[in-house]
Each structure stands twice: as structure tokens, then as C-alpha cells.
Amino acid sequence: MKKTLLLLSLVAAPAFAGEGKWTPQQVLELSPAWLKAQGLQLPPSKLWDPKRGTGLLAGTVNTGGCSGSFISASGLIITNHHCAFSIIQEHSSPQKDLITNGFLAKSQAEELPGKGSRVQVPRGFKDVTAEVNGAVPQGADDLARYKAIDRKQKELVAECEKRPATRCQVATFDGGVNYTLVDAVELQDVRLVYAPPRAVGEYGGEEDNWMWPRHTGDFAIIRAYTAPDGASAAFSDKNVPYKAEFFFPLSTEGVKPGDFVMVLGYPGTTFRTLLxxxxxxxxxxxxxxxxxxxxxxxxxxxxxxxxxxxxxxxxxxxxxxxxxxxxxxxxxxxxxxxxxxxxxxxxxxxxxxxxxxxxxxxxxxxxxxxxxxxxxxxxxxxxxxxxxxxxxxxxxxxxxxxxxxxxxxxxxxxxxxxxxxxxxxxxxxxxxxxxxxxxxxxxxxxxxxxxxxxxxxxxxxxxxxxxxxxxxxxxxxxxxxxxxxxxxxxxxxxxxxxxxxxxxxxxxxxxxxxxxxxxxxxxxxxxxxxxxxxxxxxxxxxxxxxxxxxPAWRKAVMAQAGKPIAPDANSTLRVSFAKVQGYTPRDGALYLPQTTLTGMMQKHTGEEPFNAPEKVRAAAAAKKFGQWADPRLKDVPVDFLADADTTGGNSGSPTVNGKGQLVGVNFDRVWENVANDFGYNPDVARNVNVDVRYLLWQLDQVEDADALLRELNIRKGKPVAKEAR
Known part of the structure; x- marks a missing residue:
């Protein structure tokens, strides 16, 4: 996006720690010193390299209405349970109820294909504002203007998609201040690897939806496949796992209050530019x-x-x-x-x-x-x-x-x-x-x-x-x-x-x-x-x-503000910088930023929506925490809060630390923050993430998912802590 959208350095602007869904291009224009002070331990250029048109942010994929991220070089993607729900439902029946009981593929041969499921891996962004605006004839009425812009966008997309397995779009920013051509590789063979039982993936149901404290394991793991030569291909028994250049290793240390995190993903639509x-x-x-x-x-x-x-x-x-x-x-x-x-x-x-x-x-x-x-x-x-x-x-x-x-x-x-x-x-x-x-x-x-x-x-x-x-x-x-x-x-x-x-x-x-x-x-x-x-x-x-x-009005707003303004969400790749922290929802109440397995069991009633699966209850009762107990909490962490700027479409977004390791998966906002779509309020702007240690506890102590844990570099001796790649 044009550099004119960033008017000031963020070196001395700590108020921006949470606010802003920044584009990959904008991240490179933010002050490296400010980012380092926030907690980023990677050089910003590692997040996105404009010369190559790729970078660590490319480990974040669009799953069609949701986000996800590669967590292995062999095509494993983590997203939300509710984002993989269509695949789970597709293979469920009263006789084989995967919705209720969950699913774990013990081998790649057992993984379940999702009809019509696709993921898009970002590849590049190009400013096409001049081309789009130049397509509007002089004196065109509003309908003709729309049709001219629409046709030019389609022409740009058609040219972009001449390459195989390519999915492109022209995204509009700030009502038309900027138009950007988004280029992505589309993978057509997506299969379900792991989904927890519904009583884990939806624990608390609608009663807890948008609420805090939460104890929901809203995660699922899928895998992308390609043809043997690496080309995108529809489902086939001959396909092989996608070789991901960029992925986020799982952090076994997790997070604690005050930690720096980034939420990467494809936020859908916000309305802050409305009158x-x-x-x-x-x-x-x-x-x-x-x-x-x-x-x-x-x-x-x-x-x-x-x-x-x-x-x-x-x-x-x-x-x-x-x-x-x-x-x-x-x-x-x-x-x-x-x-x-x-x-x-x-x-x-x-x-x-x-x-x-x-x-x-x-x-x-x-x-x-x-x-x-x-x-x-x-x-x-x-x-x-x-x-x-x-x-x-x-x-x-x-x-x-x-x-x-x-x-x-x-x-x-x-x-x-x-x-x-x-x-x-x-x-x-x-x-x-x-x-x-x-x-x-x-x-x-x-x-x-x-x-x-x-x-x-x-x-x-x-x-x-x-x-x-x-x-x-x-x-x-x-x-x-x-x-x-x-x-x-x-x-x-x-x-x-x-x-x-x-x-x-x-x-x-x-x-x-x-x-x-x-x-x-x-x-x-x-x-x-x-x-x-x-x-x-x-x-x-x-x-x-x-x-x-x-656009004329928005340019005035941005000029008068005299500070950087991230554009409204429009389903394109964004990153929000945040800190792990709780909040005060109302007078006299203070919400801590983490919940635990013990808290989940305290909610258990034996009836929906608080009916934890028997095998989860048994492991919790026996205190089979394994290595996943937080030393400070002395318990297995389940969910945590951060002040990231998120919205719909961020479901399944990777929440990563300053090293680029995955520490959680975003799945919700708190009730007081829903209207964040219209304006960011730092006092209540909190997104809800499932802690990666809860996922690992489920796989390790509940499911004994040996093959999957080995692939994730978790089982087989002490896990090797890696930086993202």
C-alpha cells in the first residue's frame, strides 16, 4: 500500500500496541525500533520480503472465511474447530458421529478429504490504484463508474490467474484510496487430521460464546496436499503433503501475562470508516x-x-x-x-x-x-x-x-x-x-x-x-x-x-x-x-x-489525524501486535488473562454445554499434566486473552510470539469488544486464544497421538525449540 498511508514513525507511540490491522507492506514501514521494543525478536524483513513477495506472514493461510497457519513443513495447518466443522460434518452420521466424538487420523492414509475445501497461501501484493482509477471514463455516471472499476478488477485478476493454481483478487482500501492486487497459491486438496470432541471444541457452547472466562479447545488440524511434482491438484490418492516453506513451530513454553504476541490472519470486514x-x-x-x-x-x-x-x-x-x-x-x-x-x-x-x-x-x-x-x-x-x-x-x-x-x-x-x-x-x-x-x-x-x-x-x-x-x-x-x-x-x-x-x-x-x-x-x-x-x-x-x-473524505480524515491509520479489514492478510493481558469488564470486576484445566472441570455439570468428555475428565482428575502445566499456574493453561485488534475472519489465526513460534490460536473476542468493528477501545479490546499447551496436552495425555506429536517435533525426546521459518 502507498507509503502516504503511514505519516509518522511509531517509535514513540505505545498507544498503537494493540490498535491496527496492518498490511504486510505497512509492517515494513513501521519503526523497527518500536517493533523491537514491543517484543519482536525477528527483523521485520523476515516477516515480509517485498522483493520475493513472501516471508513468514506467508505461513498464514486463508481457509475460506477463516484463517489458519502451517505448523510443519509437511503441510499441517492449525485452525479452529468451528472452521473445520464442514469437513467434520461431511464425514459424520448417526452411526459415525465425528461431531460428538472427534477424530484423529493415526496415519496420513486415514486423513479425511474435505469436499470443496481449499487454502490460499499468499504470494504477493501489487498497488494497482492507477490502473483501476484510470479505467473510469470521463463523465461516467455512478453505475458506469462501478462497471468500469469492476471490469478492470476482473481483467487484472484474469491476467494474474493465467498461472496455474493461482487465486487473485483486487482488494479495496479506504473506500477506494488504494486498490491492491493480491496474489495467492490455491491448494485444492485439504484433509482433516485431528478434531477434538465437540464437548472440547465447543465447550461452553453458545452460553460462553463471546464471553470470558473461556475454557474452549477451539482447534483442529488439517493438511494440505499437492500432486507429486508440487503442483496444486484436486484430491487424489497419489497426492503428497504440501511442502511449506514457511511455518510456525509450536512453542512448548507458551505465554504469560505481559508477553508480546502477534495475531496474523484474514480479518473479514470492519466499519471504522463509516460516517x-x-x-x-x-x-x-x-x-x-x-x-x-x-x-x-x-x-x-x-x-x-x-x-x-x-x-x-x-x-x-x-x-x-x-x-x-x-x-x-x-x-x-x-x-x-x-x-x-x-x-x-x-x-x-x-x-x-x-x-x-x-x-x-x-x-x-x-x-x-x-x-x-x-x-x-x-x-x-x-x-x-x-x-x-x-x-x-x-x-x-x-x-x-x-x-x-x-x-x-x-x-x-x-x-x-x-x-x-x-x-x-x-x-x-x-x-x-x-x-x-x-x-x-x-x-x-x-x-x-x-x-x-x-x-x-x-x-x-x-x-x-x-x-x-x-x-x-x-x-x-x-x-x-x-x-x-x-x-x-x-x-x-x-x-x-x-x-x-x-x-x-x-x-x-x-x-x-x-x-x-x-x-x-x-x-x-x-x-x-x-x-x-x-x-x-x-x-x-x-x-x-x-x-x-x-476516497476524498477518507484522505481528509487521514490528513487531519496526522498519524498512521490501518485500513478497515477487507479479508486480506493483516497482522496485529498485542500484549497478553486481562481487563475490567465492569465496576468491581477484574478478569485475569488465563484460564486452566482445573477451571474447566469446575464448570463441568455433566450436561450440555458443560459436559466434558470422560477421557478428558479422567486425565484431569489424575492430574496427568505431563510437561504441559504452566509453572506459574501449576496447571494446564486452556485459553488466554490479548489486546489484539481482531474481527470475524480472524478465527483460526495463529497467535505467535516474538520468535515467530505459535503460542495459541485465536478464536473469539470478549463480549465487551464485539463493537470493536466500529472503533478500537483499548480498555476492553481483548481477543480470545486457545493456548497451544492445551492442544498439546490433549494430543499427548488424552489422545496419545504419537505419530502427530512426532511430526510436530514434540514427542521423541525433548522438543527442539525452533524459530519460525
Whole structure:
């Protein structure tokens, strides 16, 4: 990223210890003296070498919505249990319940392939701001502007991906101040090596989610494979483990309060660059609606899953994701209110406005851009309810979502590749088909029908000027429980969308061929797809306006700040520097930064979500700590806190020490820190990590995972402490 984003040295800026999700390029611009003072024992150039386009940060991989890291030269990757959950679920059944019982491959031959699972290894970053902005024609309106930027990004990606096994993207920073081409190697053969029982990987369940103290072993180990010649390849018995140039050896000493750590990963999306009014709408409308709609969906899935063991497994992955988003929304609301974040943003904006007005000749365009952005926000808010519900139509009931997906695919495939929506381009077809196949494992008709019923009821309650035409045409404009139920039964009885073989055929058919099937659920999905396509055009115009306006405002904000500002998260590789420390969540309460195995056993009730597995209880009762007890705690450490700047997407991020050794795996934030997405508060900004010593204790004293421990250089004599490589 351009050096203008870093305006000052960080030598005398200890306040930045936790705040900031820094890009690899920015890390090289930070003061080496400051980094050393924080606790980094490696030269910054070892983290990232721009000449080679790689470095230790390349040991951190993108697993698709989560992060992970290589922990051996033979392709072993550690991530979160919940990030590997789709593979665990894929191989689970009532007769072989890996979700409940966990899984350990005793040899590479026993490792379980994950359908559609991939990992991306970063390879390089290139500033392409001039090329992207130069593609916009003079006088283009906002929709034309969006399309020009979108096409140039696709062209850059297509050129980048001419090399085999390459996955590229153009990432937008600060609303369009900078565009960066991200280049990665994509590995297509990913297999499950180890997952603890659910009662370890999810210990505390939703009750403890986003909370502290935690005692959750949210870890899993997978392995990436390649063809024998090292080339990326789809699953094959002939494939061999990936040879990782960079990986993080496991630290057997762990961490203690005050220690320096780094959290590396792919944080998804944060909102610190939004205007105060944009934040206020998320607080007043978006998050309350999320709680309402997803809360109902969760109740439906839980109730239906309890009626059928196979159904419970089928909805497990979806339910897990919904619970996380639902509770996150509650945390966002609580944090926005508690931290007065909107009010603080409004004050900060006012300060920037006052500053810019002093030099209106230079910053007048920025002031006008802010006013135009506010007008855009007010206009879009008028259609919020319809847009929100239409977006939900593809996220809840799987049947309509699948029907809509194959319909959108057919609609988009009729266009030239570079004119399609990015998610339906030819490069995405393998992923689409993997998803269409993988969803078969998630289908549970009773729950799916109930979810669709709830959606239809909400759609029929929309005001007259905000109707979803597809729902009105299929179900009528007035809600009747009996009529809606009968119609849904008819849709599902007459469809082949839910039959895997037929659905995969549909993925290769044209709009005309799909229509000729006269499939009722498919027809409903096609009408929903048309409305979603129209909504996409509206959003494209808004995005075009934002790309025209927001950069001017952001440049003013950065200039007025007079200090480094890390850009909002956008699913690209970042690093946050932190210290292990506890916090005070409220008056009179002090949370220590570490939890222990003894604390976990104190929570054990014998009932979910605090029902520790018998073999874990037995090892704990016998105090079989092995070498994994912390000398200071005199106990096996389980989880720890740090003040790293993290968000969604950082799940599975490696937490490493100043030597580059892995000391933990990030998996959560504390409740008081959820609204960190809108603004960093050092008093409560704490991320939650599982201590690597708890993983090693599980493998050593509970699982006796001899082969895996040897591969990790832990068993077979005294472990050899290595620096990262």
C-alpha cells in the first residue's frame, strides 16, 4: 500500500500496541525500533520480503472465511474447530458421529478429504490504484463508474490467474484510496487430521460464546496436499503433503501475562470508516433485524433438529453459523451503546469538518463528498426492509437458496465472462458446484419447510410499496398459515432441486432449459433470482457513488489525524501486535488473562454445554499434566486473552510470539469488544486464544497421538525449540 498511508514513525507511540490491522507492506514501514521494543525478536524483513513477495506472514493461510497457519513443513495447518466443522460434518452420521466424538487420523492414509475445501497461501501484493482509477471514463455516471472499476478488477485478476493454481483478487482500501492486487497459491486438496470432541471444541457452547472466562479447545488440524511434482491438484490418492516453506513451530513454553504476541490472519470486514449516520443505521435497524430474523430461524432449526438425529446433524453447521451471527449482533448493539461509538464518531467527524473548513480550497471536495454520502445513505434507507428480507431469502431455507443459485448461474452464464457478477464467473464454477454438492449434507426437509414458511410470512407482511413479487406470485398477498403450508408442501413435492444428481445437471443448463423443467421450486427460485439481480444493480450504483465520494473524505480524515491509520479489514492478510493481558469488564470486576484445566472441570455439570468428555475428565482428575502445566499456574493453561485488534475472519489465526513460534490460536473476542468493528477501545479490546499447551496436552495425555506429536517435533525426546521459518 502507498507509503502516504503511514505519516509518522511509531517509535514513540505505545498507544498503537494493540490498535491496527496492518498490511504486510505497512509492517515494513513501521519503526523497527518500536517493533523491537514491543517484543519482536525477528527483523521485520523476515516477516515480509517485498522483493520475493513472501516471508513468514506467508505461513498464514486463508481457509475460506477463516484463517489458519502451517505448523510443519509437511503441510499441517492449525485452525479452529468451528472452521473445520464442514469437513467434520461431511464425514459424520448417526452411526459415525465425528461431531460428538472427534477424530484423529493415526496415519496420513486415514486423513479425511474435505469436499470443496481449499487454502490460499499468499504470494504477493501489487498497488494497482492507477490502473483501476484510470479505467473510469470521463463523465461516467455512478453505475458506469462501478462497471468500469469492476471490469478492470476482473481483467487484472484474469491476467494474474493465467498461472496455474493461482487465486487473485483486487482488494479495496479506504473506500477506494488504494486498490491492491493480491496474489495467492490455491491448494485444492485439504484433509482433516485431528478434531477434538465437540464437548472440547465447543465447550461452553453458545452460553460462553463471546464471553470470558473461556475454557474452549477451539482447534483442529488439517493438511494440505499437492500432486507429486508440487503442483496444486484436486484430491487424489497419489497426492503428497504440501511442502511449506514457511511455518510456525509450536512453542512448548507458551505465554504469560505481559508477553508480546502477534495475531496474523484474514480479518473479514470492519466499519471504522463509516460516517456516524451510517453507523447509526446499523445500530437502529440492521442489528435489531438480524436478531429478530435469525433468532426465529435458530428456534426453528433447534426444534426440528431435536425430532430427528440425522436432521440434527444436517442442520448443525447452519445452526452453528446462525448462533454466531445472532449473538454477535447482540454484542454489537451492547457495545455501540456502552462505548457511545456513534456519538464519538459524530464528534470525530465534526472535528475533521472544522479542520477541513479552515482550508476549504484544498479540502472543499472532501466536505462535499461527505454531504453526498449522507444523502446516499438517507435514500437507501427508504428500501431497507425489502432489501434486508430479499437478502435473507438466500441465507436461510436451503431449498429456495439452491433454486435461486442455479437460476442466477444460468442468468449470468448467458453474459460474457467479464460482464458477469464476480461470484458467477467461470473461475467460480468449481466452487459453485462444490457448494451445490456439499449442501446435500445440510438438507433437512422438515426444518427447511419451516424456514421458508417463516420467510413467506414476513414477506407477506411488507407494505404495499415494498413487496417481493416472487412471493406474491407464488403465495398470494395475504398470509394464511394453511395456504402457505400447502403451497410449500407442493413446491417440495414437485421439485428435483433437492436431488443431488439433478441439481448438478441444472448447474450446466440455460435459463430456457431450467424453465422447460416446469419445476415449481425452481420456478420460484428463478423469480427470486430476477429480483436479486435487480437489487444488485441498485447496489452497484450505490457502490459506484461510494467509490467516487468516499476516497476524498477518507484522505481528509487521514490528513487531519496526522498519524498512521490501518485500513478497515477487507479479508486480506493483516497482522496485529498485542500484549497478553486481562481487563475490567465492569465496576468491581477484574478478569485475569488465563484460564486452566482445573477451571474447566469446575464448570463441568455433566450436561450440555458443560459436559466434558470422560477421557478428558479422567486425565484431569489424575492430574496427568505431563510437561504441559504452566509453572506459574501449576496447571494446564486452556485459553488466554490479548489486546489484539481482531474481527470475524480472524478465527483460526495463529497467535505467535516474538520468535515467530505459535503460542495459541485465536478464536473469539470478549463480549465487551464485539463493537470493536466500529472503533478500537483499548480498555476492553481483548481477543480470545486457545493456548497451544492445551492442544498439546490433549494430543499427548488424552489422545496419545504419537505419530502427530512426532511430526510436530514434540514427542521423541525433548522438543527442539525452533524459530519460525
Amino acid at each position: 456516524a449516520d451510517e453507523m447509526a443505521e446499523r445500530q437502529a435497524r440492521y442489528y435489531p433485524r438480524i436478531r429478530d430474523v435469525l433468532g426465529e430461524a435458530i428456534r426453528i432449526l433447534e426444534a426440528e433438529g431435536e425430532k430427528d438425529p440425522a436432521g440434527k446433524i444436517a442442520v448443525a453447521s447452519q445452526l452453528k453459523g446462525l448462533h454466531n451471527v445472532y449473538k454477535n449482533a447482540g454484542g454489537q448493539l451492547a457495545g455501540l451503546k456502552r462505548g457511545h461509538i456513534v456519538e464519538k464518531q459524530r464528534d470525530a467527524e465534526a472535528g475533521t469538518v472544522a479542520w477541513a473548513q479552515k482550508d476549504a480550497a484544498k479540502w472543499g471536495d472532501a466536505l462535499k463528498a461527505r454531504e453526498a454520502l449522507l444523502a446516499e445513505q438517507q435514500e437507501s434507507s427508504k428500501t431497507f426492509d425489502r432489501e434486508f428480507l430479499l437478502n435473507m431469502s438466500g441465507r436461510l431455507a436451503r431449498g429456495p437458496a439452491l433454486a435461486t443459485s442455479v437460476s442466477r448461474l444460468a442468468m449470468e452464464r448467458a453474459k460474457p465472462d467479464l460482464e458477469r457478477r464476480p461470484e458467477y464467473m467461470d473461475r467460480e464454477l468449481p466452487r459453485i458446484k462444490d457448494r451445490l454438492e456439499r449442501e446435500q449434507k445440510n438438507l433437512f426437509l422438515a426444518a427447511d419447510k419451516a424456514l421458508l414458511h417463516a420467510f413467506v410470512k414476513r414477506a407477506q407482511a411488507l407494505p404495499q410499496d415494498a413487496r417481493i413479487a416472487a412471493v406474491d406470485a407464488a403465495f398470494g398477498k395475504t398470509y394464511s398459515e394453511k395456504d402457505v403450508s400447502a403451497k410449500i408442501d407442493s413446491l417440495y413435492a414437485g421439485t428435483k432441486v433437492l436431488t443431488l444428481a439433478e441439481r448438478l445437471k441444472m448447474a450446466d443448463e440455460s435459463v430456457g432449459q431450467l424453465a422447460a423443467r416446469r419445476d415449481p421450486l425452481l420456478a420460484f427460485g428463478m423469480e427470486l433470482a430476477k429480483e436479486q439481480a435487480a437489487l444488485d444493480d441498485t447496489r452497484d450504483r450505490r457502490q459506484g457513488a461510494s467509490s467516487r465520494l468516499r
